[in-house]
Amino acid sequence: MTRHNPDQQLLHDYKRRAKREQRLVFAWQIVLLVSFLSLWELASRMNWVDPLIFRSPADIYHMLTEKLTNGTMLTHMQVTLLETIASFLIGTILGIVMASILWFSERLTRIMDPYLVVMNAMPKVALGPIIIVAIGPGYVSIITMGAVISAVVTTLIVHTAFREVNQNYINVLKSFKASRGQIFKEAVLPAAIPAMISTLKINVRLSWIGVVVGEFLVSREGLGYLIVYGVHVFDFSLVIASLILIALSAALMYKFVEQIEKMLLKHSSNSF
Amino acid sequence: MKEKWMQYPAAGRSPQWRPVFLLAGYSVFFSPNSCLWALTHFLLQHRMNKTMRYAEGLESSENVLYFLNELLERRLGLSQGPKEVDQMALLTLNQVTHHYFTKNDYTKTLDNITFSIDEGEFITLLGPSECGKSTILSIIARIIGHTDGAIYVNGSPLPEADPDIGYMPQQDYLFPWKTILDNVLIGPKIRHDQSEETKEQAIQLLDHVGLSKMTDVFPDSLSNGMRQRAAFIRALIINPKILLLDEPFAALDYQTKLKLEDLVQDLLRYYQKTSILVTHDIGEAIAMSDRIIVMDANPGSIVKTFEVPLELRDETPFLVQRHPKYQLLFDKIWRQLDKDKSIPSQSKVVSPYDKT
Numbered sequence: 001m002t003r004h005n006p007d008q009q010l011l012h013d014y015k016r017r018a019k020r021e022q023r024l025v026f027a028w029q030i031v032l033l034v035s036f037l038s039l040w041e042l043a044s045r046m047n048w049v050d051p052l053i054f055r056s057p058a059d060i061y062h063m064l065t066e067k068l069t070n071g072t073m074l075t076h077m078q079v080t081l082l083e084t085i086a087s088f089l090i091g092t093i094l095g096i097v098m099a100s101i102l103w104f105s106e107r108l109t110r111i112m113d114p115y116l117v118v119m120n121a122m123p124k125v126a127l128g129p130i131i132i133v134a135i136g137p138g139y140v141s142i143i144t145m146g147a148v149i150s151a152v153v154t155t156l157i158v159h160t161a162f163r164e165v166n167q168n169y170i171n172v173l174k175s176f177k178a179s180r181g182q183i184f185k186e187a188v189l190p191a192a193i194p195a196m197i198s199t200l201k202i203n204v205r206l207s208w209i210g211v212v213v214g215e216f217l218v219s220r221e222g223l224g225y226l227i228v229y230g231v232h233v234f235d236f237s238l239v240i241a242s243l244i245l246i247a248l249s250a251a252l253m254y255k256f257v258e259q260i261e262k263m264l265l266k267h268s269s270n271s272f
Numbered sequence: 273m274k275e276k277w278m279q280y281p282a283a284g285r286s287p288q289w290r291p292v293f294l295l296a297g298y299s300v301f302f303s304p305n306s307c308l309w310a311l312t313h314f315l316l317q318h319r320m321n322k323t324m325r326y327a328e329g330l331e332s333s334e335n336v337l338y339f340l341n342e343l344l345e346r347r348l349g350l351s352q353g354p355k356e357v358d359q360m361a362l363l364t365l366n367q368v369t370h371h372y373f374t375k376n377d378y379t380k381t382l383d384n385i386t387f388s389i390d391e392g393e394f395i396t397l398l399g400p401s402e403c404g405k406s407t408i409l410s411i412i413a414r415i416i417g418h419t420d421g422a423i424y425v426n427g428s429p430l431p432e433a434d435p436d437i438g439y440m441p442q443q444d445y446l447f448p449w450k451t452i453l454d455n456v457l458i459g460p461k462i463r464h465d466q467s468e469e470t471k472e473q474a475i476q477l478l479d480h481v482g483l484s485k486m487t488d489v490f491p492d493s494l495s496n497g498m499r500q501r502a503a504f505i506r507a508l509i510i511n512p513k514i515l516l517l518d519e520p521f522a523a524l525d526y527q528t529k530l531k532l533e534d535l536v537q538d539l540l541r542y543y544q545k546t547s548i549l550v551t552h553d554i555g556e557a558i559a560m561s562d563r564i565i566v567m568d569a570n571p572g573s574i575v576k577t578f579e580v581p582l583e584l585r586d587e588t589p590f591l592v593q594r595h596p597k598y599q600l601l602f603d604k605i606w607r608q609l610d611k612d613k614s615i616p617s618q619s620k621v622v623s624p625y626d627k628t
Contacts, residue, residue, distance in 0.1 A: 168445045175413040175439030177512065178464040186458065190449045 055237045060244070063237040073226075077245055080211060080222040083139055085252070087146025088207040092200060095149060095154020102155070103162040103188065104180065120156055124149040125213045137218040147212030150203035157202070159203050161195030162188050197261045204257055299465075311480075361388035361424075362546050363412070363435075363514060368421035370407055370572075380571035381407050385421070387548060387565055387574065396549045396561040398605065404551045404572025406442075409516045412548070413437045438512030439615075442519040444503035446491040452478070452502050453487040459510040470509070477505045481535060497528040504536060508543070515540070515547040519555060519625040533559060554605050558598055561591035565610050576608055 037057045043049045044056035067073035102109045128145055135141040169187040178186065215224025223242045230238035370382035381404045389395050396406040410416045412423065414430065414437070423430040438459075446455045453474060460470045478487055481501040491499055500520060507515060520536075521529045537560055541549055551557055558566045561583060564578040581597050592598050601614060 007401055013531075164446070167445070169349045169447065171410070171413075171415045172439060172441060172445050172506075173458070173462065174415045175437050175516075176459045177434070184463055186462070187447065190447070193449075 009019055016263065052234075053236050056192065059237045060241050064241045064244070066206060067241070073241075074222055076221055076226055076242075077249070079139070079213065080224065080246070081249060083214075083222065084207050084211045087143045087210055088150065088203050088253075090143065091147035091150030091156055091207055092196075092203050094151040095199070095203075095256060096158050096196060098151065098155040099158035099162060100184070100189075102159050105247070109159070116152075116156060119152045124152065128213055131217050134216075138183060139219070140221060142211055142214030142222075146207040149210040150199075150206040153202060153206060154199045158198045161192040164203050165191040165195040194265060196263060197257075200257045200261070201254065204250065204254050208253075209247070212246065232272050296476055311494070317428075339409075358612060360390065362391045362393075362426060364388040364424040364427075365408070365412075366422045366424065368408075368411065368418045368423060370404065370411065370416075371419045381570040382411075382418070383573045385572070385574060387577070389548065391546055392544045393563065394540065394547045394549070394561045395563045395565060396551060396557040397565050398551060398554065398557045398609070399567030399572070400569055400609065403553060403567045403569035405567055406518050407572065409439070409518050409550055412514065413439045413516055415439075435513040436510055437454055438510060438515040439508035440503055440507040440515070440517045440520045442522055444491070446499055446506070448491055451488050451490055452483060452494070455491065456502060456506045456509055459506060463510070474505065474509050477509060478502070480539070481505060490566040497532060500524060500532060501535070504539075508539065508545075511543075513546065515545045516549060517549040519550055519552070521553070522553070529556075530590050536560075537589065554602055554609070555593065556589070557605070558584060558601055560591045563604065566605060578605060578608075596623065 040054070041058060042058050044054060044059075046052045064073070102112065103172050125145070127148060131144050131148070132141045135144055165188050169191060170183055173187055211222075212224040212227075215222040216228050219225045223246050226242040227239050230236060230242065273297075297361060343597075365385050365387055368382060368385040371378070372379045385408060387395075397408060399405050407416070410420045427433045446452070447458070450458070453471075456474045456478060457466075457471065460466065460474075475484070475487060478484060481504070483498060483501060483505075486494060486498065486502075491502070494502070494544055504520065507517075521532055524532060533556060539545075549560055551555070562580055564580060565574055566576045566578065567573065568575045576599065580601065584592055584595055584597055586599070587595060606615060
């Protein structure tokens with residue numbers, strides 16, 4: 001049987017070693033989490049830290065289960081998630097469109113260069129109050145904020161990727177007398193897909209920042225609002241519970257984008 | 273505000289030239305004779321340099337006569353101005369020059385390139401790296417523009433004449449996100465020709481170069497030789513008037529190279545394609561072409577043209593190496609390319625152990 005094949009045997013051993021390593025890593029991760037939580041609980045109970053501010057894991061757990069079962073937390077979470085996804089999509093698409101426009105006109109690129117540098121260097125969350133005043137309080141201005149933050153970075157990264165496409169690909173198309181539009185469609189856009197996907201990952205983070213800060217500034221709903229509200233009424237278990245939900249959903253979204261990346265990069269990653 | 277004379281480069285801006293100018297000014301005012309003498313000297317020197325440089329290319333007494341004749345013609349102004357355009361030739365380059373410009377400087381990459389190629393002819397541009405041979409191909413393919421001179425196709429100048437060009441770069445540059453068949457069909461696609469006929473022709477050509485099973489796979493699962501074959505078909509499928517091969521065999525191992533050369537030569541003969549090959553490999557140049565144009569660098573210019581003897585043209589790239597005339601031509605071209613004009617023969621290294 002295959003077991004007697006020495007190669008198979010070696011492969012089997014290799015797999016077993018890899019699996020053991022994986023299990024060990026996982027065990028350590030659990031140990032770290034459990035010890036952190038129990039230390040926190042202990043510190044809170046023994047009054048090593050102020051229990052009014054830092055609460056205890058048990059408190060937060062009760063709070064989370066209660067709020068999630070009666071549905072109040074879910075509506076807030078839904079609002080924030082929708083806002084984030086919307087600003088992520090709008091920001092990414094807007095950035096790619098702007099990068100494409102810049103690619104089509106080199107002169108426009110040179111004209112826009114200083115403005116892009118300033119826009120990139122400036123912390124976009126500082127625009128928050130102005131956006132809210134201009135658009136009016138509500139989820140539209142929150143989405144706009146998330147979108148603006150990710151659009152500028154996307155424009156810069158994708159435009160750089162467009163410009164760094166291997167000139168020889170373009171030359172091959174030029175020898176067939178391709179128009180600039182055809183060059184863009186056949187060579188530049190597909191070659192820049194890896195860069196676009198890496199901006200997706202960046203944009204997940206940036207749109208979360210935009211949306212949470214937007215909710216801090218103005219809103220009646222959402223996890224960011226809950227954090228501000230919790231601080232105001234001194235309910236810190238609410239603050240920490242919202243924080244945990246934000247962290248978990250952001251991580252999930254990030255993982256989701258990573259899966260898309262793996263799917264799309266099968267044939268375009270090598271030979272660049 | 274600076275005064276007007278300050279703007280002149282030598283006088284105002286560079287203090288190291290100031291003594292020279294003072295001296296010059298002195299001689300103009302106080303001894304006009306010496307000034308004239310210096311001028312004459314300078315002109316003579318310039319003329320001598322040019323002549324000497326020209327004479328370096330001489331080999332035999334025959335060439336000396338030719339050189340003297342040309343010198344005379346130049347003196348009389350007979351060979352001034354652009355030459356007559358050869359109406360019979362498919363492609364003519366007439367005193368084509370190319371510069372690269374940067375903010376403060378320029379590099380002359382091509383100087384006065386003049387040659388023509390007839391329909392169905394295969395010529396090779398042979399020369400050291402950086403001699404601008406690939407630039408010539410890019411100019412013909414209209415990927416970049418030339419800065420001076422003119423190019424004619426069938427007697428009418430570019431860009432009005434717009435011939436179909438097949439271009440095969442050094443590395444295949446197949447698009448990694450397209451299958452082999454889609455890669456080959458990119459040229460027709462650009463020309464909005466997506467007919468079944470063209471597709472069938474592509475499949476047939478791919479079959480001819482042994483890639484029939486590879487039509488639906490992506491380039492990353494092909495070997496270098498296979499990829500290069502696909503790139504060749506990509507250039508050939510649009511039925512180009514002129515095929516440009518930019519060192520297409522340089523990145524391959526020796527045996528794959530010879531086999532591919534043979535295949536390419538066969539197909540080009542069959543379709544009677546006019547082709548220009550760029551290479552630095554003398555053997556490849558002899559094996560493939562009817563005419564070899566030897567170039568030199570800094571700036572890129574044509575040094576000499578060699579006709580390949582008829583007996584060699586029909587041989588395969590593998591067998592041609594055994595032909596006695598091959599060696600003769602090889603040595604001639606080697607001497608032309610080599611700065612010392614010599615063939616490396618016996619080793620001059622003396623082993624320290626042999627001393628006693």
